[in-house]
Amino acid sequence: MQAGVVVFPGSNCDRDVAVALEQSMGRPPVMIWHKHGDFEPVDLIVLPGGFSYGDYLRCGAMAAHASAMKEVARRAEKGVPVLGICNGFQILTETGLLPGALMRNAELKFVCRDVALRVENTQTLFTSRYSAEQVIRIPVAHHDGCYFADRNTHARLEGDGQVAFRYVDDGGMPTESANPNGSLANIAGVFNAEKTVLGLMPHPERLADPAVGGEDGRPLFDGLVEALAR
Amino acid sequence: MKARIHVTLKPGVLDPQGKAIEHALLGLGFGGIDAVRQGKYIEIDLAESDWDKARTDIEAMCRQLLANTVIENYAIELTE
Numbered sequence: 001m002q003a004g005v006v007v008f009p010g011s012n013c014d015r016d017v018a019v020a021l022e023q024s025m026g027r028p029p030v031m032i033w034h035k036h037g038d039f040e041p042v043d044l045i046v047l048p049g050g051f052s053y054g055d056y057l058r059c060g061a062m063a064a065h066a067s068a069m070k071e072v073a074r075r076a077e078k079g080v081p082v083l084g085i086c087n088g089f090q091i092l093t094e095t096g097l098l099p100g101a102l103m104r105n106a107e108l109k110f111v112c113r114d115v116a117l118r119v120e121n122t123q124t125l126f127t128s129r130y131s132a133e134q135v136i137r138i139p140v141a142h143h144d145g146c147y148f149a150d151r152n153t154h155a156r157l158e159g160d161g162q163v164a165f166r167y168v169d170d171g172g173m174p175t176e177s178a179n180p181n182g183s184l185a186n187i188a189g190v191f192n193a194e195k196t197v198l199g200l201m202p203h204p205e206r207l208a209d210p211a212v213g214g215e216d217g218r219p220l221f222d223g224l225v226e227a228l229a230r
Numbered sequence: 231m232k233a234r235i236h237v238t239l240k241p242g243v244l245d246p247q248g249k250a251i252e253h254a255l256l257g258l259g260f261g262g263i264d265a266v267r268q269g270k271y272i273e274i275d276l277a278e279s280d281w282d283k284a285r286t287d288i289e290a291m292c293r294q295l296l297a298n299t300v301i302e303n304y305a306i307e308l309t310e
Contacts (some may be wrong), residue, residue, distance in 0.1 A: 057295070061298070065294075094298065099300075104246060106244065106246050146246075148244070148301055150300070182246070
């Protein structure tokens with residue numbers, strides 16, 4: 001299996017996610033510069049966190065039109081799995097590969113801490129290594145992570161198992177106080193209808209090695225490798 | 231020709247920045263404020279002289295980049 005990580009000017013989690021991918025895959029991913037629209041075939045595309053193009057206009061708005069993203073959209077339509085983390089999630093909503101939008105945090109503050117997440121759907125490429133409703137600990141670090149979708153879109157997300165992760169309290173309940181950014185229904189990550197594209201605000205790549213304090217993020221990468229190596 | 235574009239959050243979409251501005255204005259002693267909504271203002275100088283063509287172009291720019299129509303509305307004003 002081979003994965004590709006798209007690197008934009010202002011990406012800053014590209015190396016971290018490459019390390020997490022290499023740990024699970026046994027080989028380093030290819031790094032794809034945002035200007036390269038003709039990158040080699042890969043089994044998984046990752047859009048890393050960061051502040052692509054300085055977050056100008058809206059987070060992810062400029063990156064959504066990069067040459068590499070046009071190719072990412074083409075491959076996503078053909079079913080190549082795409083994972084967007086933090087700024088990568090914002091880019092996926094800006095391209096329309098995922099529904100909804102990410103807005104300024106409700107408290108207007110940059111939030112940087114570990115949060116508890118509940119895994120909402122384990123029947124996907126990305127989440128098969130987690131158990132149903134498992135509560136995991138993953139860090140968030142963002143200023144614009146307030147997920148919004150209109151009423152009809154939200155109903156569809158809930159009805160079709162497109163909610164991937166929700167912010168919860170220690171007891172696994174999606175309470176208001178457990179919501180770090182004001183996201184609709186405590187949504188931390190969503191899938192596309194086919195479950196081949198996942199975007200999430202928390203950073204699983206930052207807790208994928210016990211040496212940095214935990215590995216609740218690792219099953220996501222291990223599960224992808226298991227599913228895509230077959 | 232110049233295009234003046236206002237991008238605003240759709241009604242019903244949470245606007246915490248507008249809310250913070252509202253609280254700050256009330257804190258400064260300004261009364262009679264019902265609500266504050268914050269948006270963006272963008273100016274574009276155009277070489278185009280055909281008004282209809284200019285409007286069509288700006289509409290496309292708004293839909294493709296300047297506004298995120300999931301959460302935002304836009305209003306276009308063209309002037310000499």
